[in-house]
Amino acid sequence: MYKDFYQSQNYVNRELSWIDFNGRVLEEAQQKDNPLLERANFLGITQSNVDEFFMVRVASLHKLVAANVTTTDASGMTPEEQLKAVNEKEHRMVAKRYRVYNNELLPALAKEGIFFRHFTELDNQQQEFLRRYFNEELLPVLTPMADDSSRPFPFISNNSLNIAIKLKRAPKDSQVQAPQTVLEGDQEVTGRPQEPHDDRNEAEEKFATVRVPDIYRRLVKLPHENTFVLLDEVVKQFLDLLFPGYVIQSTGTYRVSRDMDLDVAEADTSDLLRAVQHQLREREHGSVMRLEVQGDIDPWLENHLVKNLKVNTIALYRVDGPVDLTFLKKLSGMVHGRDDLRYRPFKPYLDPQFDMDSDLFAAMREKDHLVQHPYDNFQSVVNFIHKAAVDKNVLAIKMTLYRVSGNSPIIKYLGQAAQAGKQVTVLVEVKARFDEKNNVRWARRLEQMGCHVIYGLVGLKTHCKLALVIRRDHDGIRRYVHLGTGNYNDVTANFYTDMGLFTCDYEIGVDMTNLFNMLSGFARPRYFHKLHVSPHGIRQFIDDKIDEQIEVAKSGNPALIRMKMNSLSDKQIIARLYDAAAAGVKVQLLVRGITCLRNDLPVLNGNIEVHSIVGRFLEHSRIYYFESNGHSDIYLSSADMMTRNLNRRVEELFPVEGARTKQKAINIFDKMWNDNVNTWVLHGSEYELLDSAGQARFNSQQYFVDEAEKHQADEHREQENKRHLSTVFETLTRHVPRLHLKRVKNNQHD
Incomplete structure (x- = not known):
């Protein structure tokens, strides 16, 4: 071992490397070989990626700086130096994202008849549509929040979209009680505005803010065409209805990202679920890590936001376009009739041995099966659990869940198995970042259905992907195992590439039993036959294999x-x-x-x-x-080869x-x-x-797609041939007896 290898100049800073990775994703939005709506989606992904980065990684750096930590990372940077470098680099990335949006995507979309419009660019009929939409849908749910001597600056929730408003009391002569018309349902209602409350500081500029409701889509689609207006632009256009007696001088869209990292004290796990639920409520009020404002915001509004949100100027991001580009991830689903602008859909291949009409357990006894999602259908995994749930010979199911979908079929089948009297043990990692609320809900649901639920180990996240089915076969008890590289999530399995192994290997089965006993009880296996388990076990194994090489x-x-x-x-x-x-x-x-x-x-x-x-x-x-x-x-x-995976998580590595x-x-x-x-x-x-x-x-990904479709076509052709042969056979068996009888009669006549 060369000691020089541990010198800081031999390492790249983790956070800066992550920003470079997000830059590679951004390049996909610029690749003209990619379908246009997919390019827009990639740009939206870069935004959601960096949102999470600030909520977790940048938040962690802030905590270290606040604690006066001056130790350096592998690259030799202190937390304060990292924080400065991260923000400087991300400012450059933000500028690039919006150049791509303004200079590349918007013109390309317009060329294809997909438009983003401002209100003033619309004709009378379109403006009337938005006026009615505002009055009927938006106005009832909007709440203006003032900031003055009697009302403190309101709380701005994480990643919510908001409009800052600068206003003044209207001159008294302009406050003549003129009738005002608003729309309520399909009826126009005319009324006289009330006198505004007395305000001795009428000449002062006032600050108010309105949250753009996230129960509505950010993109408002105009009827009969692929033309869109941003929801916040619609709200801005009619804001005066929320502030009668005042003149709106300027508005600006803004958004804050807060510290959303969950920090559960784990002296013990006796009430981990309650601790997680408490932290979920607390983290909504985390410190502001980033403030994004539209680039042309009034300096008075910007200063007011910076002061009241306590934001360092380096964490202030002025953007040249709409604040929060994640709406681009929804664009493809709202554009109709343009499949040529999307990736060509494909059907993943499902091995017929793993469909619900086959003997899946017999297929696993015969040989191991390796699957690669999304090219191999994730339904094979779902069917494995489903079969285990309904098979009368299955005695027990044990499984780890890290992230599952919001409507997980696997959860349903685990509950079905428990209700059928099978022993079902599920480790649900309730500390899985940003899935905590979902996992707490599923943990409660599994318990209600009769499953034994484990919430994880003290100080460790359980990140391994394991399913163990215990079945009584004709020749004795056998363990059926699935081990994976990715989550048991039927939604993300459609666009994450992951691999899984179905096996009946005896030694792996024993290892799985020992591992689950370790997770659920006091077992401390002295060794594993074929599995390697973190913490520490995977690191030692990789070290040994490197030494061999x-x-x-x-x-x-x-x-x-x-x-x-x-x-x-x-x-x-x-x-x-x-x-x-x-x-x-x-x-x-x-x-x-x-x-x-x-x-x-x-x-x-x-x-x-x-x-x-x-x-x-x-x-x-x-x-x-x-x-x-x-x-x-x-x-x-x-x-992954990350310190957290090797030292602070339960992970599996398998041959x-x-x-x-x-x-x-x-x-x-x-x-x-x-x-x-x-x-x-x-x-x-x-x-x-x-x-x-x-x-x-x-293109390796396209190669795997083509292979999956080829397997699918071959399987379809084989099934068609079988059906054809079956039809021919049935026809022959119907006619052969008659032919035979006729021949016998003819012979008798002769």
């Missing part, structure tokens, strides 16, 4: 390490990879997001290559692959051993490594889009 390289033989993960930030793992490369081991890394490793250190001899794939699907699977002396070992895992499944996993890595359409290549500390000029284009 180093020894092979030192003996003069070729050695290869290949890894795919979401993020690579653990300093020790990076140092071990440096050590391997320096010893002559070839290292190939597929890292979607954070990459704290540099691959330009001279001592590495160019032995570390790093690719990052950003495309239609979010690359989420984790693969760890070691090859030397003509032998290859490949493993899948729920864990893929069957010859067929092993080769499939290796082929998946190979195809992704050869991608030259979605791939970025790391040069030192910066990623650059791979230059594929002169090469045949190869």
Whole structure:
């Protein structure tokens, strides 16, 4: 081990690397090869990504600065230095996002007949439609909030969209009681405004704010066309109806992002559910991490917001366009009749052995099955749990849940199994970030249905993806297992790439039993046969495998390490990879997001290559692959190479051993490594889009889509052939007896 590998200049700051990753997502919004509405969606994704980044990562830096922490990260930066660098870099990214929005997306959308309009650009009929929409839908739910000597500055909730308003009392002669007409339902109602309350400071400028209701879509679609107006623009147009007796001088849309990181004290978990619920209420009032305002906001309004929200000027973001671009994620679903502007839909392949009409358990007894979502249908996993719930020979189901959908079929089938008298144990991680409320609800629901629910371990998040089914077969008790790299979420499984293994392997089954006993009781397994479990177990295993490759390289033989993960930030793992490369081991890394490793250190001899794939699907699977002396070992895992995953979470890493499944996993890595359409290549500390000029284009994600459709077509053709043969057979069996009888009669006549 080279001690120099631990020097700070050998590492990239984690937070700055994350911003670079979000920049790679932004590039997808600029790629003209991507369908236009998908480009808009990518731009919306960059906004939601950075929103969460400020609510969690930037919030964490703020806490460290507030606690006067001056220790440095792997790259040698203090929390205060990181906070400054993050905001400076993100200011540049914000400017780029809005350049893409204004200069590229809006003109391209307009060319396709999709328009974003201001109220003044609409004709009379369109304006009348919005006037009625405001009066009938919006006016009843809007609440103006004043800030003056008798009413303190109102609370502004996290990520809510708001309109700041500067106003003055109207001159007295203009306050003649002129009748005012408003719309109530379909009826116009005329009335005389009430005298405004006495205000001795009539000449002073007043501040008020109105929250744009989030129960309505941000995009208001005009009838019979793909023309949209932003909801906040509609509200602004009719704000004077909320402030009779006052003149509105200026308005400005704004939004705050707060510290939303959950901080549950875990001295014990005796009342963890209640502690989480309490923290969910408390975090809504976290400190402001970022204030976004429209670029042309009145300086008086901006100063008022900065002062009352207690925002550092570096955290003030003026944007050249609509505040909060996440509405672009909804645009595709609101544009009608333009499938040419979206990705072509495809149907994931479902192995017929895993449909509900087949003997799924027999298929698992015969051999292991490796699936890759979304190309392989996630319904195979849902059917596994469903079959277990209704099969009379199943005795027990044990499962871990980290993030599930809002209407999860897996939850339903677990409850169904419990109500059928099966032993059902579910570990629901109620500390899963931003899924806490959903998971608390599901935990309560599972308990009501008769499941035994575990809420997690003290000080650890349970992030492993495991399902264990205990079944009484004709030859005894057998364990049926599913292990995965991604969540048991039937929604995200449609656009996250993940891998899963169905197996009946005896030793893995024993390991799973021991692991669940550890999670639910006081068991401390002395060892696992084939599983490797965090905390600590996965780190030690990866270290040992790297050591093996180093020894092979030192003996003069070729050695290869290949890894795919979401993020690579653990300093020790990076140092071990440096050590391997320096010893002559070839290292190939597929890292979607954070990459704290540099691959330009001279001592590495160019032995570390790093690719990052950003495309239609979010690359989420984790693969760890070691090859030397003509032998290859490949493993899948729920864990990234991040300190939190290796030290502070319960994670699983498992082998893929069957010859067929092993080769499939290796082929998946190979195809992704050869991608030259979605791939970025790391040069030192910066990623650059791979230059594929002169090469045949190869998009790995599209390749897997095409393969899934081919399997689907082959399966359909095979089923059609079977139906045809069945029809022919039935026809023959109907006619052959008659032909035989006729022949007998003819013979008798002869």
